[in-house]
Amino acid sequence: MPELPEMETYRQQLTRLIIGIPITGVDVSRPKSLNVEPEEFAGKLIGNRIVRIERRAKHLLFHLATGEILLLHLMLGGWIFFGTQEEKPDRTIQIELHFGINSLFFIGLRLGFLHLHTSEVTHKLLQKLGPEPLELNFVQFRNALRPKRGNLKVTFVDQSFLSGIGNCYSDEICFEASLLPLRKVPSLSENEQLQLYQAMQVLLREAIGVGGYMEEPLFVGDRLTGQYNSQCRVYDCREEPCLRCGSSIIQTEVSSRKCFYCAHCQK
Missing domain, CATH: 1.10.8.50 (Helicase, Ruva Protein; domain 3)
Structure with missing residues (x-):
């Protein structure tokens, strides 16, 4: 399972790759990885932008321009890949966020999740975590x-x-x-x-x-x-x-x- 250094590495690298770039499309092959219906999820994200990425414990928080937060926990076996459709790994992909010709692929989310929350709900969900x-x-x-x-x-x-x-x-x-x-x-x-x-x-x-x-x-x-x-x-x-x-x-x-x-x- 990815731990603090792995998620911090993702945060640092993704910050320079996707911040401020419009989300042009969303594909969901495993709705159970979400907390809302795929149609609502796509509607909230398409045309939106990620303006900041924060790490809290083993979570990544993708702060959207509209104020909502995408809360990611990869759990056991989860990982991320960023690139074109031609470059993506030959693995089962649960969620794709498209940023023009490149996409962010969420892989191995059998136990992990990418949930959409308000900042208030996100804070409540993470408040039981110990200090960094x-x-x-x-x-x-x-x-x-x-x-x-x-x-x-x-x-x-x-x-x-x-x-x-x-x-x-x-x-x-x-x-x-x-x-x-x-x-x-x-x-x-x-x-x-x-x-x-x-x-x-x-x-x-x-x-x-x-x-x-x-x-x-x-x-x-x-x-x-x-x-x-x-x-x-x-x-x-x-x-x-x-x-x-x-x-x-x-x-x-x-x-x-x-x-x-x-x-x-x-x-």
Whole structure:
């Protein structure tokens, strides 16, 4: 599932590709991906423009010139492609937004959605999300940790704790901090909390800088999206040698989620 760095990469790249360009057409092959009828959806969008793209947690918010917001959550397996009909991937496409000769293709939205809301409704839908990790200072991070009693893995993927971190980056952050994802939050010393905070800041910024771990490019010639995929230290690296100590990376399951770590150098 795309996480904070992947959605931030999409936001940055799409901002320069589609902002201010009139939407000339809409095609919907999976109405369940919408919250309104396809005819109403198309009527609201055709002739409209996206004036700003915002990211909140794992969502993208496409702000329309008329004031409404397209709220996107890709969920598991969802991704985006921008280009011509000739360039589009040979995959099942649920929604297409046309911008002249180019289109924005929403792919793999079996669980994901693209909903049309007012700004007020959008705010209400997102208000239960925790703070953005990169907007916290250490004191705020420490205060958010204080009431938590679970392990680090479960805590980090809880979107009411911090928003935008999922399976991949929870493991990568714990590795960067040299802490086991199975450690209980109350067992952390203040110094270990600081290690965790600093690792989170460094790791997420690094992942954004190299386009996250999405494997599929956003457009033909895209050299940014997905460059973190080959740089994962532990996630999906089962039995590979640890980059720090050479021990085999362990895969286990925590609350029905895959979890990867090095038992030797993570404490």
